[in-house]
Amino acid sequence: MAQFLVFIAFSIFTVNASYGLSIDEDSGSVASTNPTLAEEQAFIKLFGSKDPDEAATCGQLIESRGFEYEVHYVTTEDGYILQNFRIINRYTRESGKKLKPILLLHAFATSCSAWLVNSPAELGFLLANLGYDVWLINVRGTSYSTNHTHLDPEDPQFWDYSFYEIGIYDVTATVEYIKKETGFGEFFSYCRTVSEKLSMTNFVAHNLLITTIIVIGFSQGTIQLLIQMSAIPGYDKNYDLVILITPIGFLGDKSGLVGAIPIPLLRQLLSLRNGPFPPMSAITFGSFAVLCERPILTPICVNVLGGIFGFNTQQLNVSRTFVYTSQIDRSSNKNGLHILQFIESNHLRYFDYGEDKNYELYGSAEPPEFPFYKINPNKLVFISGLNDQVTTPINVQNLRNSLCDRVDTDHVITDPYFNHGDIVIAKDAFPLFNDIVVRSIEEKMLHDEL
Numbered sequence: 001m002a003q004f005l006v007f008i009a010f011s012i013f014t015v016n017a018s019y020g021l022s023i024d025e026d027s028g029s030v031a032s033t034n035p036t037l038a039e040e041q042a043f044i045k046l047f048g049s050k051d052p053d054e055a056a057t058c059g060q061l062i063e064s065r066g067f068e069y070e071v072h073y074v075t076t077e078d079g080y081i082l083q084n085f086r087i088i089n090r091y092t093r094e095s096g097k098k099l100k101p102i103l104l105l106h107a108f109a110t111s112c113s114a115w116l117v118n119s120p121a122e123l124g125f126l127l128a129n130l131g132y133d134v135w136l137i138n139v140r141g142t143s144y145s146t147n148h149t150h151l152d153p154e155d156p157q158f159w160d161y162s163f164y165e166i167g168i169y170d171v172t173a174t175v176e177y178i179k180k181e182t183g184f185g186e187f188f189s190y191c192r193t194v195s196e197k198l199s200m201t202n203f204v205a206h207n208l209l210i211t212t213i214i215v216i217g218f219s220q221g222t223i224q225l226l227i228q229m230s231a232i233p234g235y236d237k238n239y240d241l242v243i244l245i246t247p248i249g250f251l252g253d254k255s256g257l258v259g260a261i262p263i264p265l266l267r268q269l270l271s272l273r274n275g276p277f278p279p280m281s282a283i284t285f286g287s288f289a290v291l292c293e294r295p296i297l298t299p300i301c302v303n304v305l306g307g308i309f310g311f312n313t314q315q316l317n318v319s320r321t322f323v324y325t326s327q328i329d330r331s332s333n334k335n336g337l338h339i340l341q342f343i344e345s346n347h348l349r350y351f352d353y354g355e356d357k358n359y360e361l362y363g364s365a366e367p368p369e370f371p372f373y374k375i376n377p378n379k380l381v382f383i384s385g386l387n388d389q390v391t392t393p394i395n396v397q398n399l400r401n402s403l404c405d406r407v408d409t410d411h412v413i414t415d416p417y418f419n420h421g422d423i424v425i426a427k428d429a430f431p432l433f434n435d436i437v438v439r440s441i442e443e444k445m446l447h448d449e450l
């Protein structure tokens with residue numbers, strides 16, 4: 001991550017000009033749903049793309065694997081219009097069965113494609129194959145979700161958000177939308193007293209638990225869920241199972257790559273103004289992918305990926321490096337700042353605006369911590385890795401200690417080299433990770449049916 005952030009810092013002042021490339025006619029639908037990727041594809045085409053997945057949109061990725069898709073626009077309470085995807089498996093849809101919805105929440109600087117691009121071990125398609133109703137969020141600011149009821153992305157105010165607003169508004173609006181669309185409702189929550197639990201057992205037996213949805217977050221996706229479930233107490237009644245892949249409730253352990261981040265320098269750059277992060281144009285993203293295709297430059301790109309995720313040469317398919325780099329997406333400077341604050345405060349807290357504004361907003365000099373004890377641990381599944389440089393074993397242990405009970409399932413991936421990014425790009429993602437996700441879901445479903 002350190003090298004990546006430095007690389008990004010250098011490009012912060014690069015020109016964000018569009019070079020007026022003409023966009024292909026048959027990519028017309030791409031241009032209307034994702035102008036950034038359409039422009040990136042047009043640019044890459046000039047150099048002859050080596051892989052159809054390169055800068056592909058989620059719609060293109062889904063169709064290329066023989067599935068169909070729907071686009072669902074979801075408006076958040078604060079006006080952002082998210083472009084979310086739903087994978088349609090023709091065969092299960094024709095069966096007429098009511099399919100269990102699963103919402104997948106992507107990480108920082110990525111989008112829905114994170115769940116679709118690790119050929120042939122993509123979690124999104126695996127779950128759709130198994131008969132689940134798979135929904136993919138694209139949070140505000142990604143190249144899919146740049147529309148707003150009254151703000152323009154050219155307006156700095158559009159970028160005035162961090163993972164806090166994403167958790168509170170984007171995730172909630174999307175879950176509410178899925179509930180409405182699928183009819184899968186809510187159920188109760190919380191750490192309760194024994195007598196409450198006993199009286200609930202009867203209730204459970206007569207009210208099918210299988211009417212709620214499953215959410216799966218990775219990296220920043222887990223931060224958003226932890227914020228949502230602790231800041232909106234009881235909201236987890238909407239979830240049957242909350243699968244937190246590399247659960248990040250603490251980020252203060254600097255033994256990993258996080259320790260190498262030049263925090264003061266980055267903080268200065270990110271504080272300059274509200275704007276997109278990384279502040280690269282489609283062309284810059286595209287050139288990056290094109291450069292990574294050149295075998296002589298591949299090692300540099302491998303290093304950039306390694307800088308972000310940690311190095312695991314056994315699990316990285318080097319010949320797909322440029323596909324992965326072509327899928328890097330945007331967030332906001334303020335989100336970057338909140339991440340830096342998070343590293344320094346260790347425990348996840350509200351955004352730190354400085355003493356005066358903190359007093360005004362929170363009534364204290366320091367921003368309050370999110371109360372994790374309000375989350376029901378019995379619904380949580382943790383999946384973490386031993387060589388994760390971001391969600392280090394110490395950070396995960398701190399989160400365990402801050403909960404009011406043991407989590408439902410706590411799986412540590414046994415491969416000693418498995419790192420943060422391997423979740424979405426490892427060659428052996430199927431046996432080491434996907435399989436664990438599927439087993440925790442199936443155990444839960446089986447348990448509920450008994």
Ligand SMILES: *[C@@H]1O[C@H](CO)[C@@H](O)[C@H](O)[C@H]1NC(C)=O
Pocket residue numbers: 081147148149
């Ligand atoms: C953005 O959202 C508004 C309001 O729903 C809509 O009228 C407009 O067509 C959208 N623009 C794009 C580019 O999708």
Ligand SMILES: *[C@@H]1O[C@H](CO)[C@@H](O)[C@H](O)[C@H]1NC(C)=O
Pocket residue numbers: 051119120317319320427
């Ligand atoms: C690595 O990627 C190449 C190019 O996409 C593909 O042909 C190959 O099967 C992949 N290897 C593995 C082990 O997945």
